[in-house]
Amino acid sequence: MKRISIDPITRLEGHGKIEIFLNDDGSVENAFLQIPELRGFEKFCEGRLAEEMPRITPSICGVCPEAHHLAATKALDAVFHVDPPGPAKKLRELFYAAQFVHSHIAHFYALAAADFVVGPDAEPSVRNILGVVQKVGVEKGAEVIKHRSYAQKIQAMIGGTATRPVCGLPGGMSKALKEEERAEIEQMATSTVEFAKFTQKLFADVVLANQEYVDLILSDIYADKTYYMGLVDENNKVNFYDGKIRVVGPDGKEFVKFEAKDYLDHVSEHVEKWTYLKFPFLKNVGWKGFVDGPESGIYRVAPLARLNAAEGMATPLAQAEYEKFYSTLGGKPVHATLAQHWARVIEMLYAAELMLQLAKDPEITDPNVRALPTETPTEGVGVVEAPRGTLYHHYQTDEDGVITSANLIVGTTNNHAGICMSVKKAAQGLIKKGQLNDKLLNMVEMAFRAYDPCFGCATHSLPGQMPLEVNIYDSNGELQACLKR
Amino acid sequence: MTKEFEPRIVGILCNWCSYAGADLAGISRIKYPPNVRIVRVMCSGRVDPSFVLKAFAEGADGVLVSGCHPVDCHYIEGNYKMWARKVMLETMLQQLGIEPERFRLTWVSANEGELFKQYVTEMVDAVKKLGPFQKPVNWMTELLEHERSLGTAVQEIAAGGGVGE
Amino acid sequence: MSDKKLKLGLYWAAGCGGCDVAVLDIDEKILDVAEVADIHFWPIAMDFKYKDVAAMDDGFLDVCFLNGAIRNSENKEVAELLRAKSKVLVALGTCACYGGVIGLANFCTREEILETAFKKTVSTDNPEGIIPQPVSEVDGCELHIPEVYEAVYKLDDFVNVDYYLPGCPPRAELIAKAIDAIVAGQLPEPGSVLLPAKTVCDECKREKKDRHVDEFKRPWELIPDEEKCLLDQGLVCMGPATRAGCGAACTNVNMPCRGCYGPAEGVIDQGAKAMSAVAVTAVSTNLAEMEKVISQVKDPAGTFYMYGLPNSLLRGRQMKEAK
Numbered sequence: 026m027k028r029i030s031i032d033p034i035t036r037l038e039g040h041g042k043i044e045i046f047l048n049d050d051g052s053v054e055n056a057f058l059q060i061p062e063l064r065g066f067e068k069f070c071e072g073r074l075a076e077e078m079p080r081i082t083p084s085i086c087g088v089c090p091e092a093h094h095l096a097a098t099k100a101l102d103a104v105f106h107v108d109p110p111g112p113a114k115k116l117r118e119l120f121y122a123a124q125f126v127h128s129h130i131a132h133f134y135a136l137a138a139a140d141f142v143v144g145p146d147a148e149p150s151v152r153n154i155l156g157v158v159q160k161v162g163v164e165k166g167a168e169v170i171k172h173r174s175y176a177q178k179i180q181a182m183i184g185g186t187a188t189r190p191v192c193g194l195p196g197g198m199s200k201a202l203k204e205e206e207r208a209e210i211e212q213m214a215t216s217t218v219e220f221a222k223f224t225q226k227l228f229a230d231v232v233l234a235n236q237e238y239v240d241l242i243l244s245d246i247y248a249d250k251t252y253y254m255g256l257v258d259e260n261n262k263v264n265f266y267d268g269k270i271r272v273v274g275p276d277g278k279e280f281v282k283f284e285a286k287d288y289l290d291h292v293s294e295h296v297e298k299w300t301y302l303k304f305p306f307l308k309n310v311g312w313k314g315f316v317d318g319p320e321s322g323i324y325r326v327a328p329l330a331r332l333n334a335a336e337g338m339a340t341p342l343a344q345a346e347y348e349k350f351y352s353t354l355g356g357k358p359v360h361a362t363l364a365q366h367w368a369r370v371i372e373m374l375y376a377a378e379l380m381l382q383l384a385k386d387p388e389i390t391d392p393n394v395r396a397l398p399t400e401t402p403t404e405g406v407g408v409v410e411a412p413r414g415t416l417y418h419h420y421q422t423d424e425d426g427v428i429t430s431a432n433l434i435v436g437t438t439n440n441h442a443g444i445c446m447s448v449k450k451a452a453q454g455l456i457k458k459g460q461l462n463d464k465l466l467n468m469v470e471m472a473f474r475a476y477d478p479c480f481g482c483a484t485h486s487l488p489g490q491m492p493l494e495v496n497i498y499d500s501n502g503e504l505q506a507c508l509k510r
Numbered sequence: 511m512t513k514e515f516e517p518r519i520v521g522i523l524c525n526w527c528s529y530a531g532a533d534l535a536g537i538s539r540i541k542y543p544p545n546v547r548i549v550r551v552m553c554s555g556r557v558d559p560s561f562v563l564k565a566f567a568e569g570a571d572g573v574l575v576s577g578c579h580p581v582d583c584h585y586i587e588g589n590y591k592m593w594a595r596k597v598m599l600e601t602m603l604q605q606l607g608i609e610p611e612r613f614r615l616t617w618v619s620a621n622e623g624e625l626f627k628q629y630v631t632e633m634v635d636a637v638k639k640l641g642p643f644q645k646p647v648n649w650m651t652e653l654l655e656h657e658r659s660l661g662t663a664v665q666e667i668a669a670g671g672g673v674g675e
Numbered sequence: 676m677s678d679k680k681l682k683l684g685l686y687w688a689a690g691c692g693g694c695d696v697a698v699l700d701i702d703e704k705i706l707d708v709a710e711v712a713d714i715h716f717w718p719i720a721m722d723f724k725y726k727d728v729a730a731m732d733d734g735f736l737d738v739c740f741l742n743g744a745i746r747n748s749e750n751k752e753v754a755e756l757l758r759a760k761s762k763v764l765v766a767l768g769t770c771a772c773y774g775g776v777i778g779l780a781n782f783c784t785r786e787e788i789l790e791t792a793f794k795k796t797v798s799t800d801n802p803e804g805i806i807p808q809p810v811s812e813v814d815g816c817e818l819h820i821p822e823v824y825e826a827v828y829k830l831d832d833f834v835n836v837d838y839y840l841p842g843c844p845p846r847a848e849l850i851a852k853a854i855d856a857i858v859a860g861q862l863p864e865p866g867s868v869l870l871p872a873k874t875v876c877d878e879c880k881r882e883k884k885d886r887h888v889d890e891f892k893r894p895w896e897l898i899p900d901e902e903k904c905l906l907d908q909g910l911v912c913m914g915p916a917t918r919a920g921c922g923a924a925c926t927n928v929n930m931p932c933r934g935c936y937g938p939a940e941g942v943i944d945q946g947a948k949a950m951s952a953v954a955v956t957a958v959s960t961n962l963a964e965m966e967k968v969i970s971q972v973k974d975p976a977g978t979f980y981m982y983g984l985p986n987s988l989l990r991g992r993q994m995k996e997a998k
């Protein structure tokens with residue numbers, strides 16, 4: 026069949042595929058985001074030793090392995106009924122703030138910035154990181170590389186290596202931080218805060234100062250009125266590492282706030298036969314299909330959702346940006362999918378500030394980073410905010426600490442339904458009478474890219490392009506256009 | 511299952527005792543099932559677990575390792591080492607879907623021809639009951655099938671066909 | 676040859692992306708690479724189509740780095756295509772070389788994996804028992820997703836691999852070094868691993884002394900001495916069976932090695948080798964006692980084959996008749 030030869034790339038693991046179907050008069054009938062990936066971690070983790078989970082699960086994703094590492098480690102704290110000492114928690118947070126810096130820098134500069142800094146309708150050949158570097162200058166480009174590699178370095182110092190950290194154990198961390206290491210981290214963190222400030226300014230100058238972009242962000246085709254989910258601390262401020270899970274409704278009011286261990290009372294996953302990725306939804310609202318609004322259990326996660334689900338940021342500079350964010354975009358909650366980018370930049374600043382704050386914390390070099398478990402292992406849930414959204418690891422073990430069942434809901438999965446809706450809506454708003462061109466397709470793709478989805482997850486490294494394909498079919502099922510990233 | 515099935519057992523025997531024991535069984539015309547193909551090693555401690563895995567991978571239905579009785583090892587603790595490996599190997603084999611009856615470690619001295627016969631007979635009987643060692647779901651067959659079903663796709667890709675923009 | 680730039684290709688099959696991140700982690704060095712080589716094919720970084728690759732002459736690419744294991748027909752087709760187009764094919768990363776962590780899937784059947792993922796997991800709400808299908812129809816639209824293979828395979832199960840560069844992921848410096856060697860035309864015998872023939876133990880700074888233990892401990896059960904060999908302290912460590920390259924990254928932070936750089940030189944089956952090395956540390960003349968100690972090691976197969984089940988002699992769990 027012809028079809029097979031036109032989309033070979035789509036059958037690759039780790040790729041996303043968007044299929045858009047037009048009806049007789051050339052407008053969008055349906056759009057699907059399909060995930061061709063299936064690895065089976067939930068099954069093959071059964072029988073493994075619980076403490077190996079923080080080493081096994083990072084292989085789910087080479088871009089945010091630290092998120093899996095920590096979610097698994099926190100699940101183990103619960104499985105083994107052990108509370109890590111304060112310094113261990115701080116060390117984990119420091120490690121994790123560095124991961125956010127790395128991830129958000131990579132996403133913003135390599136993927137997102139091109140749309141705004143260079144422009145959504147620029148030639149594809151310059152709509153990439155190189156185009157961005159040209160716009161901001163080579164020196165600033167070097168800064169981008171430098172600060173990303175700082176973040177990688179900090180993770181390696183604490184975790185062993187950046188991509189495969191091994192430091193997390195039930196009850197703490199495998200190694201304490203030495204004073205020399207701390208001093209070096211403090212230096213790098215200081216510089217990173219400056220860099221994050223520069224990034225805010227860049228965003229303000231390039232995006233916010235341009236009314237056209239602001240209109241684009243606020244345009245109806247990029248808005249979906251869903252629920253939002255994110256971790257918050259005791260003051261309802263955004264937290265990546267720990268806290269309660271707070272969900273706000275499309276009206277911005279708190280819908281529920283729950284502890285990680287109770288997630289099954291609130292989250293369920295729906296299955297469709299055309300994709301290997303499931304669709305999480307709020308159990309107490311229900312799955313109503315791909316629609317938004319308060320009646321539909323679809324919720325979203327990741328930067329915008331985290332800001333919406335919280336009441337502020339825990340560090341001063343980020344808090345100021347947070348306030349500006351909502352005053353500029355017309356109050357809470359912000360439904361504009363494209364505002365994800367701004368939210369991400371604010372989070373980058375928060376992560377940098379947090380890194381510095383922790384690097385200066387006298388407790389951070391305290392050698393007391395392990396508490397040995399004494400109780401029989403049973404069951405536990407660990408939740409962190411991955412850069413791409415709330416990440417759940419849930420394990421059950423036998424009395425020897427061997428996994429008997431595992432359940433994982435990863436960041437991007439939480440957004441699966443939201444992405445499908447956003448893409449369909451954008452496509453419907455943009456594609457009229459079967460008219461297609463590269464600019465329109467890129468604008469459809471922007472809806473998708475805003476989520477920084479990660480399917481595999483080689484999506485977003487420098488110089489970074491999404492391994493994504495968009496196919497458009499006419500009413501006879503014939504392929505009209507095919508766009509690859 | 512079938513009366514005809516004659517298992518192939520690989521016997522890895524220590525030169526100083528079990529091999530001599532098997533030899534004795536032979537010389538003494540002690541009848542034992544002819545299913546064992548014997549490999550002689552200098553000491554059971556020389557038996558790397560990968561020898562056992564290799565035997566299975568190449569189609570053995572069972573593997574019998576035999577060495578000197580404890581204390582009698584010519585290299586002092588070779589047989590203890592093998593025992594240590596055996597304990598872990600048993601679990602590993604079971605995890606890899608191999609029935610416990612298919613692997614055994616025994617102690618047979620040079621004058622225990624009868625005992626050797628007994629172990630071999632027990633093992634052959636046990637493995638006969640189990641039937642032939644199942645090769646993995648035929649991995650390569652699966653691939654060939656896929657290739658056939660997707661053959662056109664391969665050709666089309668290779669031919670650069672397609673209507674993508 | 677000297678005036679011509681080297682033609683490079685990079686591609687990933689069933690991997691996690693970590694190997695691509697490792698390539699990018701060579702940071703500024705990538706500019707040096709750009710000096711001497713043209714990258715003709717790298718999906719994460721460039722727009723490409725199969726037909727562009729298909730249109731290349733056979734052997735057009737001087738070197739192609741392929742990471743990730745083979746999990747479905749697509750992975751295999753592209754591997755075959757790239758093999759034909761490349762003079763030298765390098766398996767990059769442990770997934771491509773030995774199957775990697777996802778190779779643990781070879782403990783289960785495809786059906787078990789699908790059942791668990793879509794029916795049994797506790798948060799799944801699937802009253803109709805839907806399992807995703809390779810071809811399906813929704814509102815008159817026909818949709819396709821790939822069918823996964825029954826097992827995970829390593830690259831050389833299908834194509835001839837010239838060089839292996841294992842590691843999960845290989846350290847960026849090692850990748851840079853390999854590229855240097857290629858550029859300088861200083862490649863070893865085809866079939867070699869582009870890493871030293873040493874073991875992790877050789878690189879590990881810990882003091883190895885007392886290879887005897889009375890008790891095996893799980894990593895969460897003890898705070899190890901920072902100077903002494905972890906295996907000597909009763910922690911299962913795969914250093915003795917594993918190829919060097921990482922600089923003993925894990926033992927540096929007090930965690931035992933799990934073998935991610937694959938089998939050491941001359942080792943046929945990494946898991947068997949590591950298992951043997953670990954088991955004999957518990958040797959004792961009291962057999963009952965020894966059995967007790969050794970049975971403290973739970974899940975030996977999952978531990979010793981964590982990164983290389985598809986590369987093991989048995990390749991995975993032996994299944995009864997399929998179906």
Ligand code: SF4
Pocket residue numbers: 084087689690691692693694695742743767768769770771775776842843844845
């Ligand atoms: S070898 Fe490791 S880093 Fe590389 S693709 Fe495989 S799992 Fe990812």
Ligand code: SF4
Pocket residue numbers: 875876877879880881883903904905906907912913914915923926931932
């Ligand atoms: S066994 Fe492990 S801890 Fe001991 S020397 Fe080898 S690598 Fe280091």
Ligand code: SF4
Pocket residue numbers: 843875917918921922923924925926931932933934935936937
């Ligand atoms: S110590 Fe072992 S597991 Fe850790 S990075 Fe090195 S080879 Fe891999």
Ligand code: FES
Pocket residue numbers: 085086088089092411413435436437438478479480481482
């Ligand atoms: S990037 Fe985290 S889900 Fe993959």
